[in-house]
Amino acid sequence: MKITDFLYQASINDPQLRLFEGQYPTEAGMSMNSYVLLDEKIAVLDTVDQAYQEVWLKKIQTILAERKPDYLIVHHMEPDHSACIQAFLERYPDTEVVGNVKTFAMMEAFFGEAIAPCRRIVKEGDQLPLGNHILQFFFAPMVHWPEVMMSYEIKEQILFSADAFGRFGTQQADVNWVEEARRYYYGIVGKYGLPVQNCLKKVADLPIQRICPLHGPLLSETCQQAIDRVALWSRYQAETSGVLIACSSVYGHTLQAAQRLAEKLKEKNVLAEWVDLNRTDVSWAVAKAFQYSHLVCASVTYNGDLFPSMRHFLYHLKDRNFQQRTVAVIESGSWAPNADNRIHALLADCPGLIWPFEKIQIIGAMKAPQQEAIDRLAEQLAQSLAQ
Numbered sequence: 001m002k003i004t005d006f007l008y009q010a011s012i013n014d015p016q017l018r019l020f021e022g023q024y025p026t027e028a029g030m031s032m033n034s035y036v037l038l039d040e041k042i043a044v045l046d047t048v049d050q051a052y053q054e055v056w057l058k059k060i061q062t063i064l065a066e067r068k069p070d071y072l073i074v075h076h077m078e079p080d081h082s083a084c085i086q087a088f089l090e091r092y093p094d095t096e097v098v099g100n101v102k103t104f105a106m107m108e109a110f111f112g113e114a115i116a117p118c119r120r121i122v123k124e125g126d127q128l129p130l131g132n133h134i135l136q137f138f139f140a141p142m143v144h145w146p147e148v149m150m151s152y153e154i155k156e157q158i159l160f161s162a163d164a165f166g167r168f169g170t171q172q173a174d175v176n177w178v179e180e181a182r183r184y185y186y187g188i189v190g191k192y193g194l195p196v197q198n199c200l201k202k203v204a205d206l207p208i209q210r211i212c213p214l215h216g217p218l219l220s221e222t223c224q225q226a227i228d229r230v231a232l233w234s235r236y237q238a239e240t241s242g243v244l245i246a247c248s249s250v251y252g253h254t255l256q257a258a259q260r261l262a263e264k265l266k267e268k269n270v271l272a273e274w275v276d277l278n279r280t281d282v283s284w285a286v287a288k289a290f291q292y293s294h295l296v297c298a299s300v301t302y303n304g305d306l307f308p309s310m311r312h313f314l315y316h317l318k319d320r321n322f323q324q325r326t327v328a329v330i331e332s333g334s335w336a337p338n339a340d341n342r343i344h345a346l347l348a349d350c351p352g353l354i355w356p357f358e359k360i361q362i363i364g365a366m367k368a369p370q371q372e373a374i375d376r377l378a379e380q381l382a383q384s385l386a387q
């Protein structure tokens with residue numbers, strides 16, 4: 001598919017894909033993007049997942065017409081982008097493969113030492129002239145994997161951003177970019193805020209007309225908004241002053257408390273939403289927890305510990321460097337409630353969390369004192385948000 005006279009894409013859009021990387025539900029499918037640059041020299045940028053090999057090779061062949069590719073540029077060796085390298089090189093054996101030292105080490109690990117006999121090893125800032133256009137390489141280690149690099153085309157000011165600036169859903173999917181990009185961001189690189197910031201510094205001074213990520217739609221008018229949004233996420237800053245109430249309940253009593261708190265907050269015009277962790281995928285709950293400034297964890301005690309969905313949620317938050325948020329707890333139990341202790345223990349290493357509110361404890365079902373405590377917590381949260 002032609003984007004400009006120079007830029008074509010051979011991307012795969014799979015509306016049926018329901019699980020990405022073995023853990024992220026993709027209700028709107030997924031795209032694996034690949035680009036072809038046509039100039040005096042021809043560069044193919046990345047491949048796609050194994051499942052789409054034949055379709056992708058056909059797309060490449062159509063774009064190339066009778067010409068042969070000069071370069072295969074490998075921005076990222078994760079198999080959703082690299083699985084078809086061998087098949088590509090069998091079809092186009094004279095292609096020079098462009099990557100960095102780490103790229104080729106990984107390529108050999110996946111395909112054996114004989115892979116890519118014709119190699120060009122690039123360093124940070126190296127340029128690759130294609131004719132009228134020049135690609136420049138910027139390393140982006142840990143903006144998903146250690147070998148990741150981006151490239152920038154100087155004339156048309158295009159950033160080929162690897163996994164950065166991607167989102168879940170096919171390119172055509174009618175989804176809210178920010179919602180699906182946030183869930184993708186925290187899922188995939190949430191742990192690596194500092195490497196993302198380092199990478200953003202490198203591209204900060206570049207004029208960017210277009211961002212071509214490896215997943216999701218190409219960006220043009222919204223490049224700067226996307227850069228600003230990713231910068232904010234990389235600093236772990238809240239986007240929304242408001243409250244996420246994350247709830248883990250077996251029989252519904254704890255959920256009733258969570259819902260009462262949400263209603264009371266809404267009455268006070270506080271932005272608040274609750275998620276039932278048993279019925280919401282953890283990737284959504286994690287993204288929402290990072291979006292909001294305040295988090296309330298409402299959990300049953302389960303065999304002296306937390307209910308599994310709450311434990312799972314907190315593990316994922318911690319794994320993604322959850323920090324700088326205000327947290328409150330509602331715990332429930334029937335004989336030895338212990339959820340509050342476990343929540344504190346699991347989040348103990350998260351920097352900058354503040355816990356200014358008294359825990360609310362429910363034995364069995366809410367009664368008048370707990371209802372009043374919830375109403376008080378709503379008031380305190382509203383005050384905290386007003387500061």
Ligand SMILES: Cc1cc2nc3c(=O)[nH]c(=O)nc-3n(C[C@H](O)[C@H](O)[C@H](O)COP(=O)(O)O)c2cc1C
Binds near residue numbers: 248252337
């Ligand atoms: C398998 C299982 C294990 C439990 N373990 C504990 C426990 O260790 N300590 C406790 O106080 N309550 C324990 N409970 C009781 C629940 O925490 C309690 O009934 C709670 O009120 C349930 O809230 P819910 O209606 O929101 O599910 C357990 C319940 C179940 C089903």
Ligand SMILES: [Fe+2]
Binds near residue numbers: 076078144145163
């Ligand atoms: Fe990746």
Ligand SMILES: [Fe+2]
Binds near residue numbers: 215
């Ligand atoms: Fe990817």
